[in-house]
Amino acid sequence: INPNHYYSWIHCNPQALLNSKTYPLYWHLLKGAEHVVFISKAQEELFCSLKQSRRLDQSKAIQCYNFLIGQGHYDEEVKVEQPFFFTAARLDLRSKDYPTLIAAYKKLPAAIKDRYQLLIAGDGNDHDQVAKMIEQAGLNDRIKLLGTVQDVRPYLQACTLYLHASISEGLSMAILEALSQGATVVAADCPVGPAELLDNGKYGYLYQLRDVDGLSDQIQVALEKPFAPTVAKERAQKISQTGIASVKEFLA
Numbered sequence: 001i002n003p004n005h006y007y008s009w010i011h012c013n014p015q016a017l018l019n020s021k022t023y024p025l026y027w028h029l030l031k032g033a034e035h036v037v038f039i040s041k042a043q044e045e046l047f048c049s050l051k052q053s054r055r056l057d058q059s060k061a062i063q064c065y066n067f068l069i070g071q072g073h074y075d076e077e078v079k080v081e082q083p084f085f086f087t088a089a090r091l092d093l094r095s096k097d098y099p100t101l102i103a104a105y106k107k108l109p110a111a112i113k114d115r116y117q118l119l120i121a122g123d124g125n126d127h128d129q130v131a132k133m134i135e136q137a138g139l140n141d142r143i144k145l146l147g148t149v150q151d152v153r154p155y156l157q158a159c160t161l162y163l164h165a166s167i168s169e170g171l172s173m174a175i176l177e178a179l180s181q182g183a184t185v186v187a188a189d190c191p192v193g194p195a196e197l198l199d200n201g202k203y204g205y206l207y208q209l210r211d212v213d214g215l216s217d218q219i220q221v222a223l224e225k226p227f228a229p230t231v232a233k234e235r236a237q238k239i240s241q242t243g244i245a246s247v248k249e250f251l252a
Helices: 014-019 023-030 041-049 098-107 110-115 127-136 153-158 173-180 212-224 229-251
Strands: 007-010 035-038 061-063 084-088 117-121 143-147 161-164 185-188 205-207
Touching: 014 023, 014 041, 035 041, 041 061, 061 229, 084 153, 098 127, 098 212, 110 212, 127 143, 153 173, 161 173, 161 212, 173 185, 173 229, 185 212, 205 212
Parallel strands: 007 035, 035 061, 084 117, 084 161, 117 143, 161 185, 185 205
Antiparallel strands: none
16 A cells, blocks of 8 residues: 555445454554545445544545446346346345345235245355245245346346345445336335435335335335336436546546
């Protein structure tokens, strides 16, 4: 590291930095960073509210949203026999709230579960635990673990709803990708990012973190009143345009 010229780019929930094994080194180096780059406004606000950051020069803070390039329509079709809800996330119980997702799906009326499967794309260290949760809930025939999916766009385009059950975020690329493909999103209002991406419910549905009833209810509301694909795509485009412009300004 050149001690005179380096930046800090924060991509996670800032509170996660407090639990990092490299916590002392990170906060020491942070004091000398020329700029601290955040990927959402809520992330910056949370970071600046931490006791550990109060002695830092907050004028160094810069917002550069995540953005997408070339996320157009994908012509390949998904070979699924019936309508489905979809989620794409690591099978990691530290950051993803699969217990709430599975319990909320189980709580749905039988007619909805019979009509809509839940497909989960992703892999991770907690695969076996998540699979066991599904089995214990008696939902092996309704919730399917797809494993790693190289390109989720066909699923995002075909899904009835995109469900995002995170415990912690910075600015969710998964939600941004779902919006870019016209999906109606139902997401946990976790720290930080989902509420900002969805503009507090203007472009998708939010539920309180770890609220099984709230997620189940919002799924049913979203089924009755889905967002038009054009609305979701326009939101993703606006976020990406803002992110690209902020990076260009930063690098100018």
